[in-house]
Amino acid sequence: MARPTVHDVARDAGVSLATVDRVLNARPGVRPQTIAKVFETIDRIGYVRDVTAANLARQRDYELVFVLPEGHGALARKLVGAISEAQRRSRIDRTNIAMLQVAMGDPHAVARTLAGLNAATVDGVAIMAPETPQLRDAIRHLKENNVAVVAIISDLPNCERDEFVGINNIAAGRTAGLLLGRFVGSNPAEVLVLAGSMLARDHSERRLGFDQIISERFPALTVLPTIEVWDDAARVEALLPSALANHPDVKGIYCLGGGNAGLVKVLRSHGLEESITVISHELTETSKAALMDGTFDAVIAQDFGHVVRSAIRVLKAHRDRIDVNPSQERIRIDVLLRENLG
Amino acid sequence: MARPTVHDVARDAGVSLATVDRVLNARPGVRPQTIAKVFETIDRIGYVRDVTAANLARQRDYELVFVLPEGHGALARKLVGAISEAQRRSRIDRTNIAMLQVAMGDPHAVARTLAGLNAATVDGVAIMAPETPQLRDAIRHLKENNVAVVAIISDLPNCERDEFVGINNIAAGRTAGLLLGRFVGSNPAEVLVLAGSMLARDHSERRLGFDQIISERFPALTVLPTIEVWDDAARVEALLPSALANHPDVKGIYCLGGGNAGLVKVLRSHGLEESITVISHELTETSKAALMDGTFDAVIAQDFGHVVRSAIRVLKAHRDRIDVNPSQERIRIDVLLRENLG
DNA sequence: ATGAAAGCGCTAACAC
């Protein structure tokens, strides 16, 4: 038996196509009892709307916007690459994707960018930004105008975002800690932690998870205070050597993200590739090469392509008022070793 | 500027819609020069076909078939679950998914199942089966009738399948070996390997990769001959204890897949959860619990949900003659630890 | 070998 269509619903409910359509799209101008009658028919005959036909008739594309930090760092480049790829693919499926890069240092700039969006045409916004009061207001405003909002990579738990697409960073930190602990072994040793900036929510959450598991399971390890490197190779090269000199017992380094290039350079120039276990974050050209040649022992990552596609699906589902497949949208914490880089 | 449509192509090329359609769908009855003219116009104005509108007009669903082993094992159950989930979702996107379970012991039964498919209505087949001459013939026959074929989980490299959707099992074995080696440490020790059946291509490839890396990087480890457990808990309980008794230096166990339940039982009853490092395959209720309580140290897995969705996308793309996004269809070798189970 | 026209499931003027 063929799938029921709006025609079947209209006939069975004894109303016209237009009325069915009004009910389906929650448009005004239908008597409550008519609405009820239509809904009753819908789930009696098991009607489910053909979204693609609807989009065809509507002649309306999905208008999506990605807002992200205007970074030069490897992470930003990777993310931009994944979005560009999605833009290229999107031509065939009625989807327009805009990408806006904003200086994240200035909360007002972020808010202005969001405020500048035309809520009448934009269906959804995916955003990666630090949580500020200004951002919170800007997101609330978008939601009031019926624009879907998802946070990506780094969550905005106190904003009215519809969804978060990214990994659980506390769990990521715990994963890193578990690997570091097991790789280093059970003899007493010190561990150094490098961070881009502890202001970034993802970095501080990773650090939290890392500390949790080290103290739970690896009491022989001493974690030294975080060195903040501002995602800047020069700073790594300036600070790391002296830290290593002051702590000759360092057997492990955990890099929370950012600064991989500087880290690799220092390890090489000091001939420490072999003797120190290094766990880092994000798969980039640098970290991949470091994994291949043994400088890094593991990289914790998330698949940016997946994050971007997932954000797009969630945003579209929101506009179409259909639900997502949670198992498809769960972003995994990838553990990358030299052997499973594939 | 709006996306060009068939109308634009027809007008610009000075032909009718029907002719454009014939060219687009490679149907006969068009003069070569007309074909050329249409194609010229198509890429001059940058026309790209709207697949959803085409499907709407065609009134044709995607008819897909999954063929898999009629197993009771945890792996089979997981796979069936993932396919059922896809079936549930498929109602809304013009996709009918059939699932056929076959006794894989009998190559003729598999071939008969494939031969029984109506090539006129079936668009694509996803199959997990051991490679046999009979299967090879059956697949060739499908391909001759324009049915798309993908191998899933376990590749069929000598068949004319269009694509393989699954992990590189040699790399998976290497990944397992690397983790086992690093977790066990550098003192001399023995390692036990458990296999479902060495006839299964995926298991033998994993073993190969495992042996490679152990000999390359962990010379202190001695890998004992494989114990074949036929995916049977009773066999594990019968064979493993004596193997452990004969080899008191066993510090690591690598389970290639299947038999997790028996393995866990033996380890518990011998009080070896802590002292032996265990790496296994596939995320199931059993292996998840074993990871949580520390009996297993790592599980190498592939996301069956992803495999199934990916196979569906590839099969559809094939019917629509469009290309897939390779990065979306690459199945990752997941390294699961207690901390990143999600 | 080519074209005209109807129709897929849905939406949106516009009419009543």
Added chain:
DNA sequence: GTGTTAGCGCTTTCAT
């Protein structure tokens, strides 16, 4: 409040 109708981009008879 509700119905009629044209049309989205494409395919497919049926003519010519």
